[in-house]
Amino acid sequence: MTVEAPIIQNTQRPERIDIGDGLVMRWSTIKDANNIADCMAHAFKWSGIFATVAEDEEPAPNAWVKAGIKRLMRGNSAVMTEYDYAVVENTLAKDGQNPIVAGISLHGVPGFYGEKVSMLYGKPEAVCSNPEYRNKGLIRRLFHELIHPASDARGDVIQIIPGIPHFYRQFGYEYAIGLRNSRSIDDLNTKLPSLLSKDAITPSALAAEPFTLRVPTLADVPYLCKLSTREAQKSQAQVGLEYRESYWRYTIHDAIETQESSFDAGRLTRIIVDAKTGKDCGLVMGASAPRLGLFIFTLEEGYLYREALYPVLRQFVLAGEEPSAWEVKQAAEKKSKEDKEDDKAAKNDDKDGPAPKDGQTHATTTTDSTAPTSAEKPPAPKPLRLILDPDHPITKLLESKSTADEHKNIRLFTRIPSYANFIIKVAPSLEHRLAQSCLAGITATLQFDFYRKVVGSAGKGLEVIIKDGQIVSARDDFVPPTPEELMLAARERKALAKAEGRPDTKPTVFKYQFAPLTFTRLLVGDLSVDEMIYFYTETSVGGGDDAKLLLETLFPKTKEQFQCDLFWW
Ligand SMILES: CC(C)(COP(=O)(O)OP(=O)(O)OC[C@H]1O[C@@H](n2cnc3c(N)ncnc32)[C@H](O)[C@@H]1OP(=O)(O)O)[C@@H](O)C(=O)NCCC(=O)NCCS
Known part of the structure; x- marks a missing residue:
């Protein structure tokens, strides 16, 4: 298995898009770290992430989220650099106002597909907008104009998001990759x-x-x-x-x-x-x-x-x-501060009288502005x-x-912007599955009709050519031929065979139909072919006896769920 080097974005990306009302979409630098963290902590204050939100109290900005964002933006994270946050900046922000009003970070997380392919999964993460700027399409624009182009450009053939219900469907994501239950x-x-x-x-x-x-x-x-x-x-x-x-x-x-x-x-x-x-x-x-x-x-x-x-x-x-x-370091610093105070007191003592008794402390040693108070701990x-x-x-x-645990059947939002690129990328694993199966060495053309090109799809069809068990090509611009075109092609093929004095052999062409984006669930092993047919009435599989078997061989339903440590950022 070849392992790709991690993507390192080590300069600020150049895009700067003026979207009116003083708002600009751009990529981050380290200078934005605190403002992004504050924007996120504020946006997530009602979310209850690792915190209890009282029914009758306005919660404080979420401290876990704030710390997580500061960590991500520190420049040493394993999944992103300080240049990987796409933000909306309010250039008219007044002093004391946070100029960052929305943002999405783009992570690159190493992962695998099947037994032979190691690749980077793109992972938009930490998505937020300031409550005053919601429902204005800022997140939509960040996805379409910065996050997806950057992720696609660096070669991520798949993106995943563990996210709030339904929201990401509108940006071309399908619930597909099942998460392991805890x-x-x-x-x-x-x-x-x-x-x-x-x-x-x-x-x-x-x-x-x-x-x-x-x-x-x-x-x-x-x-x-x-x-x-x-x-x-x-x-x-x-x-x-x-x-x-x-x-x-x-x-x-x-x-x-x-x-x-x-x-x-x-x-x-x-x-x-x-x-x-x-x-x-x-x-x-x-x-x-x-x-x-x-x-x-x-x-x-x-x-x-x-x-x-x-x-x-x-x-x-x-x-x-x-x-x-951090707590050990804080305690050590506090101790050293106290020791210094004691030394000073001892010196003063010589001049001013006795030091405080046991149990008494100097006011200066009881507070430590950097240590968490018990309420924050x-x-x-x-x-x-x-x-x-x-x-x-x-x-x-x-x-x-x-x-x-309660949450069953959690699926990641999954976006495969180009099925063709994805198939080519994971071809070694697909070929391995084929080689292990009763279809080893097969030659066939697989034609997929996805009915419509929708947000998140590169085309309304897909054609994959397999020769002697090897994937030789895949393209998204396949458009299913009309019956007339099929008839003319058959005529031409027969005529050619006749002219060459050989028997006509009909090539193996399997034909599939899937509702837009649903094919993603088959690709990642979420549903079996039978389940696809059951759940999506417009699914069809045809063109020969092995059409279904071939799909089942290439994309078996997996018993094991996605193995991941999603919040390791
Ligand atoms: C979720 C959130 C990021 C949406 O931000 P936003 O700036 O309102 O997003 P947009 O304006 O770009 O919304 C795009 C579309 O999504 C819709 N939408 C907004 N919030 C939605 C939600 N929670 N669920 C479903 N659709 C939603 C909008 O109405 C809009 O649809 P329309 O164009 O048909 O009107 C924002 O509400 C937020 O920061 N929430 C708190 C933090 C959070 O939950 N983040 C997501 C973590 S996975």
Whole structure:
């Protein structure tokens, strides 16, 4: 599998589009970071993202969203740079007014399609407009004039958005890629008493654990990559995101180094060590905040999940309760400030009398403008969210102790702007599927009629030519021939065969019809051909006995859902 280099946008893109009333659409620079973060935090204040919105109170700007945007705009993120936010600026903003009134960021996330293709998924993210500027078409214009052209131009053959219901359909997205459902253990203390018997977790008890956890360093990045592949995670998913070097470098190091607040929470990664031999033997990764989550649990061959489960989990949960790097830094700074104050007081004491008694503090040492107040501090995580394959050994082992989370059947908004480009890109995986099947070596032309060209489609048809099991071409400008044209072509073919003195052979041409954009669901394995026929009455499959079998072979319905860590930004 060839792995593409990540896209790095390292200068401001030049577009500057005047849309009237002093509003300009353009791409961001680092100078916009705080204004975008404020605009987003304000726009999302009612959303309740990791915060409770009281019925009778106006909420404050969302602190998690603000921290997330500042992190994305810091210039060291693994999915975007500070130049990847498309914004609408109010050039007439007065002093004290936020000039950023709307925005959408464009992420590039490494992922896979099938067993042979590694590619970048475009991911518009963090979409917002200031309430006073809503329903004026600003988001629509940002999508059509900046986000999609930029994503298409850099070669993203697919874009995904986990988003609010229905909204993105109007921009050419179809609900297609199914997200893996999560399970939760809602109260670790009661559900898993053996897990968090904190009193029992003493240094000597830890020393007796068969497995221990250690914090990874940059030197471990190759090991983390090795243990987080789809195969290492025992996943059967056919579409999903990949954990690459950039992800690990960012989450285990860069993001921690540049953390700015308690809300600026990242990922919790630990390497599992075989206590007997001292050898690294696995990987566990999740999140400690806003919610405690477990996303990867991989053991090297030869180790048993049922033996590692509880030793690893109890230490992982404890690690999740440790203060963040930022909090440790704040505490150290506070301590050093206090020590300096004490020194000063001791010196003054010589001149002015005794220092305050124990329990008394100087007013100057009780406040720290940068540390979060207790009201701002995120609550300690309690439930554990499992986002592992449904067939993962850990999911199975914890099945009776966990419950499926409410949201079922979540699908990502999925945009495939050109089916032809997509098919060419993923051809190695499609050819692999063909080669493994009873249709190996087939030669056929597949003609698709999508009835109408709609927003989000490159054409109203698609033609794919397969020769000896290899995809030789795909084009979006195919228009289904009329019956007269078909008749004339048949006549011509027969005449040619006759003139050349050979028997006429009718080429294999399979014909398909799908409602606009719905084909996307088949391409990503969301629905089977039969389900497409059942759900969309205008679906048809014809032209020969193998027409259906060929589609089923190329685009099998996948049991596993999308494997992804969507909010790792
Ligand atoms: C959702 C949001 C970004 C829409 O912004 P906007 O500036 O109103 O968007 P536009 O004006 O470009 O809207 C385009 C179309 O979508 C419609 N629309 C707006 N909000 C919608 C919603 N929540 N659901 C469905 N359609 C919506 C508009 O009416 C308009 O349709 P029309 O052209 O037929 O009148 C904005 O309401 C917002 O910031 N919400 C809070 C943050 C949020 O939820 N962001 C999305 C996270 S995935």
